[in-house]
Amino acid sequence: MSLFLEFSLVGLASGGIYVLAALSFVIVFKATNVFNFATGEMMMLGAYLFLLFDIQLGLGWGAGLLAALVGSALLAIIAERIVLRPLIGRPHIVLVMVTFGLASVFRGFAGLIWGPNVRQLTELLPRTPLFLGNILIPGKLAWGFLAAGLISGAFIVYYRFSRAGTAIRATSTDQVTAESLGINIRMVFAMSWGFAGVLAAASGIIAGSVNGVTPQLGLVALNVLAVVMLAGMTSVGGVVVAGLFIGWVETIVGAYLGAAWQSFIPYLIVLLVMIVKPTGLFGEQRVERI
Template identity: 75%
Template sequence: MLSQFLEFSLIGIASGAIYVLAALSFVIVYKATNVFNFATGQMMMFGTYLFYMFDKQFGIGWVAGLVAAIICSALLAMALERVLLRPLLGRPAVVLVMVTLGISSILEGLAQLIWGPDVRQLTEILPRKPIFLGDILIPGKLAWGFIIVGIIAALFMAYYRYSRAGTAIRATAVDQITAESLGINIRSVFLLSWGLAGVLATVSGIITGSVNGVTPQLGDVALNVLAVVMLAGMTSVGGVVIAGLFAGWLETVVGAYLGASWQSFIPYLVVLIVMLIKPTGLFGERRIERI
């Protein structure tokens, strides 16, 4: 029984890695711009389709296709910020939320028109061979997905913490007016944060799609990502990594022992309880509004 629990736990933690990069995509935009990007899931989905298009339809190979998809996704995300969101700066938050919801609908509709509703299988870039830890078996794709996510998340957090651009993002997150008075071009920070969000979302989508295939509904995973972000606190970069792994573990263990019907709502119940006790999330910071 213990070995079975450990196996479910390790599989769950590896599955939770899927949420980590998408959650980081959400948080980096929110910290830098104060925009709730409800199009994160559709950015994942569309970037994954771009990878499929460059690799399978254009036939340039999965390595070049991956690079092309990441570049195009970053440019698309920055274009959305520049054309659709920047003119609305200073408007009520609900207006920006509705715009991101509109973007999500547009991206999903475009995917339906271009690639149709059927499942598209990606090139198998993750090894299928399972990994054994004693008697514990971990599916190869999940294990390698976890490793790749860990490397990317570590590189991103180092970039965010130590680079000049990361410092500019953190300064803008604290106080946009003060950051601009210190010579930081906050509009460039907005562009950069959306570009990074596009890259993170696309890589997350490709890892997810390499396991399950890609359909226009791939973006629905963002509902779980939102739960992860709320659990961690929408301002915590490190917190969403922990919360993403915890959410994956919780879903898998609950599903294994209680069934899929419990699995579908238990994580949200946990988030609700946490939010009632600590509205800023487990790792979120309390923001003081000065009038």
């Protein structure tokens, strides 16, 4: 029983990182109706920017962390402004394919600059394991979960109670009405991408601090995709529950059934849920008039 509890806590801790990246997915989709398949690569670039500013440029971890988050937000805003904004009004599939293209560009750029090998980041997270009775949780994973939880909680509170969050929610509900009420829709689009860049970079830095960073770090987003689909692509609060659940399922299945099962069981669960509830567990039913 203690082994099951240990695996469960490790899985929940892993799910915390998924929550951050899933919030990056959801905030862009809510504001712009664009499903951003470049989220994983935004995670990866955030980790590399931290490596650049902290170690390669010698700014130190504090200034390096701040510079990486700001740089990630600016890169996301630039991508929205130059690549995606000119495509407003085009079919959604066009925008989706453009985000696929962005992901490939980001991955290729990282490979050219930093190479394919694993790079280790500054150890922001303590290695000392956490003991809960007889249960051991790796220190980096435990502190990574705490950091991800604090960032996710702060963002959700800001999203719920700030004027910026209100503008994003209004735009998500009805862009025409929001604009008629004086909300700058284009500013909301840029702001949502900026938030997405920060959230993705934070999750990438935490993941990179645990396992190192390579250009393939963005593949973590494949697991995050299961989180977003399970929660429903419009639910900010729902991704918290779904992220923790997917992290737990992956770890339990991997521990007891092996890695071969671990790679597809979360998607099987998502598939079964969406057959019954296509909008996900917490998603909104949207009606579009044409």
